Amino acid sequence: MSSAQLEIQLIASLVAIACAIPGTFLVLRKMAMISDAISHSILPGIVIGFFITQDLNSPLLILLAAMTGIITVILVEYIQKTGLVKEDTAIGLVFPALFSIGVILIAKNANDVHLDVDAVLLGELAFAPFDRLVIDGLDLGPKSLWIIGAILLTTLGLLIAFFKELKLSTFDMGLAASLGFPPAVIHYGLMSVSSVTTVGAFDAVGAILVVALMIAPAATAYLLTNDLKRMLGYAIGFGVFSAISGYWLAHALDASIAGSITTMLGLLFLTVYLFAPNKGIIAVLYREKQQRTEVSLLTFLLHLKNHNEETERHVNHLNEHINWQKVRSKTVLDLAIKNNMISITNNIVSLTEKGNDFTTQAIDYIITNEDAQIEHMKDDFFLFRG
Amino acid sequence: MDLAEYIQLVFTDYTLRTITLGTAILGAVTGMLGSFAVLRKQSLLGDAISHAALPGIAIAFLITGIKDSNVLLLGALISGLVGTFWIRGIMNKTHLKSDTALGLILSLFFGFGMLLLTFIQKQPNANQAGLDKYLFGQAATLVESDVWMMTLVTGSCLFVLLLFWKEFKILLFDADYTKTLGFNTKFIDVLITTFIVLAIVLGLQTVGVVLMSAMLLAPAAAARQWTNSLGYMVIIASVFGALSGVVGTAISASQNNLSTGPVIVIVAGVFVLISFVFSPSRGLLFKQIRLLKNRRDLKLHKTLSFMYNIARTHDDISHPHAIKILNNFQGYTTGTLQKLVRKNYVRLEAGQWSLTLEGFKAASNLYNQQDHKDE
Helix, strand or coil: CCHHHHHHHHHHHHHHHHHHHHHHHHHHCCCHHHHHHHHHHHHHHHHHHHHHHCCCCCHHHHHHHHHHHHHHHHHHHHHHHHCCCCHHHHHHHHHHHHHHHHHHHHHHCCCCCCCCHHHHHHCCHHHHHHCEEEECCEEEEEHHHHHHHHHHHHHHHHHHHCHHHHHHHHHCHHHHHHCCCCHHHHHHHHHHHHHHHHHHHHHHHCHHHHHHHHHHHHHHHHCCCCCHHHHHHHHHHHHHHHHHHHHHHHHHHCCCHHHHHHHHHHHHHHHHHHHCCCCCHHHHHHHHHHHHHHHHHHHHHHHHHHCCCCHHHEHHHHHHHCCCCHHHHHHHHHHHHHCCCEEEECCEEEECHHHHHHHHHHHHHHHHCCHHHHHHHHHHHHHHHC | CCHHHHHHHHHHCHHHHHHHHHHHHHHHHHHHHHHHHHHCCCCCHHHHHHHHCHHHHHHHHHHHCCCCHHHHHHHHHHHHHHHHHHHHHHHHHCCCCHHHHHHHHHHHHHHHHHHHHHHHHCCCCHHHCCCCHHHHCCHHHCCHHHHHHHHHHHHHHHHHHHHCHHHHHHHHHCHHHHHHCCCCHHHHHHHHHHHHHHHHHHHHHHHHHHHHHHHHHHHHHHHHCCCCCHHHHHHHHHHHHHHHHHHHHHHHHHCCCCCHHHHHHHHHHHHHHHHHHHCCCCCHHHHHHHHHHHHHHHHHHHHHHHHHHHHHCCCCCCCCEEHHHHCCCCCCCHHHHHHHHHCCCEEEECCEEEECHHHHHHHHCHHHCCCCCCC
């Protein structure tokens, strides 16, 4: 592994960490699409900044572009406040307009500007190690490494300093406001950090893929945990993992590094989406199926309790009367027998004492609809599954 | 080049005619379907779908190895649909919210598309050049067959829209009620979503992945300001969309170095801005005017009720008082006083005012809602 390769992976990992932190809060605050808007609308800021500084890595340019990002947020909020359109429409109106202005600015000055839209939107990590920061003839490493490092340090500092404020205002904005943490300050603080991160990361991974690095690790982590600290940790872990594995995928395929990193993020998300223990699709579908069986069992038991006549309690009758398919009736019947809820004599089903108690409880719950009643019944349901 | 010359050119020049027609039709169909997207609060779905279409284009090219725009659009359509339904899946089956789902699919699909595009670029197949035009769109590459394709889609779209008009409408405004009425909501939903995806995919070649969402949103958002009726909104949105296409093409054709897509989006944005400000019922300008008028009326009422309270303490309600005593009072200006005189509520004589009988009555009924003359 050459030093350039190492540097690329280092930059990619730092970008991933720097994106994952604000990304987690954006996802939790239901503002993920704002990051998409910011990443597009910084284009005019970058272009104007580039006209002034002629250097894609200058701090002034980053500042200007980040300001465009904040202007986007303010514009979106203003349009939303007029009540003329919904929030998502406001987002969808603002950023394409700003982006178009950026594209036109570039096109009109194409001859004397060494900047094209592809570079801004898609980025090219492979060239990052060649643009080096040299002070007094001393090679201090790639410029983007310093930029993203500085951004990451600032973000980390802010995160540690304001962790409890962020946490509180994310989960209970009303309480935060009443305790004296101004929501607007925290909101715009987060927006500023997101803008700066987006700008700092765009020339490494491109504006659109910044969105992926912000949202995907956080969303993946959110499927695995409900704990904020752990979610941050997971998100950072996923980000770094896909940054490094993405680099090697790109190396193998000889394709865009940013694209490969996103693809790795996508695969990671897909895996977690399918297999996450509690919230993954398979778990959800399994749980839904189980709940269906439980409800069927309950219906069945209630039916037995309501009918003393033997004809109503005949096994064959179940198929016809409650209109279940054979397979399902068998599952329910087996489940009930296994839990000693019913006994079958001469094909006549009757409730055992335990089944009777349980059904009474269930009726109580259905009538009163109090949560307290269902709590210990849930334990009983766990018995069924075993 | 003046306007008449340009219009003549539109009819004679093949390229210009094709592009103008193409963008106009595209604007009309996206405006039409965009109305539904906006009203269903799925504005950003367009953004997500247009990005999600990219890997479809790349995969279609990888499989067939040819750059036929219909084949590529089919690929884009499929991957756009996959993206849409995955978004639905994430929203329905997990606790992730719609914004996260949209952002996820948008960026992940786009990233994957980029991977494939760069991978294709390294392939020895010389055909691959120009695939990246789908990123930003190039209206100049439109040919007559593309326009026919667009016309076909727009026509079928219009047909389906008219056929299922009441189903679409009722689903839009009350989905639960629709279900209880026995309509197959899933089918209607899939139908309208498919058409939205189709319209987006169709526009990729012209305005590109990044700006397509604005084509869907802007005309509809502008049209929404002018009417509360769905039918009119769809019509106005199509007109706005078509106009943005035509005007945008004209502006970009008259200048060098101006790509059509962004110009169309800016023109559509101007339509939105105009609608936001100048629409009679919802627009900001008239809202502000109404606000000022109400505030003035309120001040007038305040002055009148202040006078009323003074006059009430006297036996003769028309007993004159010095205008000076009104000076402490905020609602008072010479203008409002003149207005009251014009309404014959107040008489002015030599620096003194007195309430007329009419004015006294009006003031005593001011907060009883019985007298609506002042409103």
